[in-house]
Amino acid sequence: MANGHSPITEPAAQTSPIVISVDAMGGDRGPTAVVGGLVLSTQSFPNISFLLHGNEVELGPIVAREPDLVGRVTLCHAERVVMMHDKPAQVMRNGEGTSMWSCIESVKRGDATVAVSCGNTGALMAISMIRLRRLPGITRPAIAGFWPSRNPSGFNVMLDMGADIKAEPNDLVQYATMGASYARNGLKLTRPRVGLLNVGTEEHKGRSELKDAHDRLLTLQDVGDFEYIGFVEGGDIPSDRVDVIVTDGFTGNTALKTGEGVAKLIADVLKQEFTASLWSKLTAAMAIGTLKRLQKRIDPRRANGGVFLGLNGTVVKSHGSADATGVAAAIKLAYQLANSGFLQQLAAQVASTEHAGQGAVIKNAPSKTEGGTAE
Amino acid sequence: MANGHSPITEPAAQTSPIVISVDAMGGDRGPTAVVGGLVLSTQSFPNISFLLHGNEVELGPIVAREPDLVGRVTLCHAERVVMMHDKPAQVMRNGEGTSMWSCIESVKRGDATVAVSCGNTGALMAISMIRLRRLPGITRPAIAGFWPSRNPSGFNVMLDMGADIKAEPNDLVQYATMGASYARNGLKLTRPRVGLLNVGTEEHKGRSELKDAHDRLLTLQDVGDFEYIGFVEGGDIPSDRVDVIVTDGFTGNTALKTGEGVAKLIADVLKQEFTASLWSKLTAAMAIGTLKRLQKRIDPRRANGGVFLGLNGTVVKSHGSADATGVAAAIKLAYQLANSGFLQQLAAQVASTEHAGQGAVIKNAPSKTEGGTAE
Secondary structure, eight states: OOSSSOSSOOOOOOSSOEEEEEEOSSSTTHHHHHHHHHHHHHHHOTTEEEEEEEOHHHHHHHHHTOGGGTTTEEEEEOOBOOOTTOOHHHHHHHOTTBHHHHHHHHHHHTSOSEEEEOSOHHHHHHHHHHHHOBOTTOSSOEEEEEEEOSSTTSEEEEEOSSSOSOOOHHHHHHHHHHHHHHHHHHSOOSSOEEEEEOSOSSTTOSOHHHHHHHHHHHHHTTTTTSEEEEEEOGGGTTSSSOSEEEOOHHHHHHHHHHHHHHHHHHHHHHHHHHTSSHHHHHHHHHTHHHHHHHHHHTOGGGGOOEEEESBSSEEEEOOTTOOHHHHHHHHHHHHHHHHTTHHHHHHHHHHHHHHHHHHOOOSSOOOOOOOOOOO | OOSSSOSSOOOOOOSSOEEEEEEOSSSTTHHHHHHHHHHHHHHHOTTEEEEEEEOHHHHHHHHHTOGGGTTTEEEEEOOBOOOTTOOHHHHHHHOTTBHHHHHHHHHHHTSOSEEEEOSOHHHHHHHHHHHHOBOTTOSSOEEEEEEEOSSTTSEEEEEOSSSOSOOOHHHHHHHHHHHHHHHHHHSOOSSOEEEEEOSOSSTTOSOHHHHHHHHHHHHHTTTTTSEEEEEEOGGGTTSSSOSEEEOOHHHHHHHHHHHHHHHHHHHHHHHHHTTSSHHHHHHHHHTHHHHHHHHHHTOGGGGOOEEEESBSSEEEEOOTTOOHHHHHHHHHHHHHHHHTTHHHHHHHHHHHHHHHHHHOOOSSOOOOOOOOOOO
16 A cells, blocks of 8 residues: 555665564464565665574574575574463563563663564563563553555554553653654654544544543644644544554554455455456456556555564564565564664653653643543 | 445335435535435335425425425425534534434434434434433443445444444443344344454453453343354454444444545555556556446445434434435435334344343453553
8 A cells, every 4th residue: 555665764784783683483374484584684684683582493494494594593592482372461470481582682681672573462562561671751662553554655653553452641642752753763754743543633522531642742742843733533544644643552453453454355355356257357467567566555564563662672573474575574674773773762752752741731631531422 | 345235135115105304414515415315215215205304495496306306305494504513512402493403303203214314423413312312221322334344245233333432331232232133134134243342352351341241241142132252353343253343432433434544545546556557547448347346345335324223213324425325325224224113123122131131140240450462
């Protein structure tokens, strides 16, 4: 749905090495897909290298088969694997010795700049929280992701996509700051437009925490270096009205999965119709270039990778079902974030907004929860 | 996205007259689009007639131009119009004399069986609540709508799509009962599968009110005459896993608008790609039949019409921007609901579930709100 580019602006190749910590286990397609992603990444980034976490006995032969990876991969043995059904609280207590834990630990120690995992999202966030810790002033870290949109870059940013099912007004304000910082870095926007997701654009609509966050964002937009455009609706997510969409993790996760489901359904219907008859198959063959360009523009694998924001370290969560192309997209995102010094920019922005927020006068006191009808 | 049908099974033509009350004003395209919808409807339903509410001076000439409407339309003069920006609370107090109020009043008096309006959703719900009143035991009426899906009918049902931004566990349980009744009637399913929208399908995921509703639905599915399949995710909305998706109006409205936005973006990209070069235009001309079938299957106008459930009367909310085709789809839905005696079936089902619910033992006490990470 984009312009045929990936969301992230291609960074200039650097000579200083960039080390990415990669969890080889826990994805739906196993370590072969992950290693395939590493191979693809080395073709784009000559100075990239990897710490690869997982079972050495299993990983060794897979890595050894790839000449492109010679001298670029350090295996970090981890006996255990976090499974998709493991509960975050359990992993928090007993996760040491898993490839996911080891992957985050490398970032904590400073051996790698960014961590990438295809594993269990809740567990990854739990381990990241206890090992990397939150940035000062952040209560709830968030997962930010790129959405295909009508913007010139072809994308915008949405957060929280599912780190936490709840968000207080203060969390939403921090999401705005962090999301703007992410859009400045990833989409190269000087002053991103931030919108708060609601069921209507009128000021009287929506839940009380949204009205409260709305009032605070009006006062904080200058110090946060973004333009606050007010409430936006679900229909605005893929639009060119807004660059950063702020919402709680329950709503963001539902919107994300709904959008993916609808896109998949349409793709299937398109396929059905173009194979329904001999004539339609013939026209499909003639239109193959057009259909391939279309497929490329709506391919969700190219925008793979949610970033955990609000921690003392950068973690990229790849889709669990990512294949080599999907993993490569997540690693590309990790590389770009490492290469641009994103974490330092984010921490500085959060600190300055936090400071301003403590002094800011909130004009409207929080209103009581009101029922209301969505348009 | 459906099978080329509208969601509602075509009812057999009846000879007894069916009277639909239609608000001619308040839609984005004005009364001409509404009257165009009436004309299209008379071609499908010989025994349909209308009470048409609005300014007589404006409506008279538009209706007089249509030979198909002779003897079928009774004009009901209303001086005032509810505007899209009017607040529901104001309309509740001062709405008398508007076409919307008059439209609902005809259903209350029994002069028409179902009301249809393209106007302000919040105002329409507010007027419907105070004039028609809620069914016994219903706290929050809901808006139910059809979603394109992979089900054999091509659709499933979602509610609440935006009547109220909040829903307590008891409301969600009632939505399940009402949605199942609606799916039985509209999609001709004997025992619809009901799912509760959440950020994951595991039992430990999500907000506390969802866990509470989950426990109650497990005990109530038999008396409610539906199969409760547990939690579903955004990606399941367009799937064939579920027939009725239950959620609060904030989430439902956001999912609906996000889905529409994504579908619109893909349609635009498709159009761009098929007009990008002379060759792609040529192939588009050859594939015109395929592309038209595709367009028809993803045309949102054919599934137009949200139904207010939980009131002593049936109200269909058409999309504000509906053209004649969209209005005709909403009237078709109204006709089918009137013709099948849906309100009586719904009221009976709500009453029996309500009765059972009061006696039902809730095994798990409501748990406290827990933060949690979405997958």
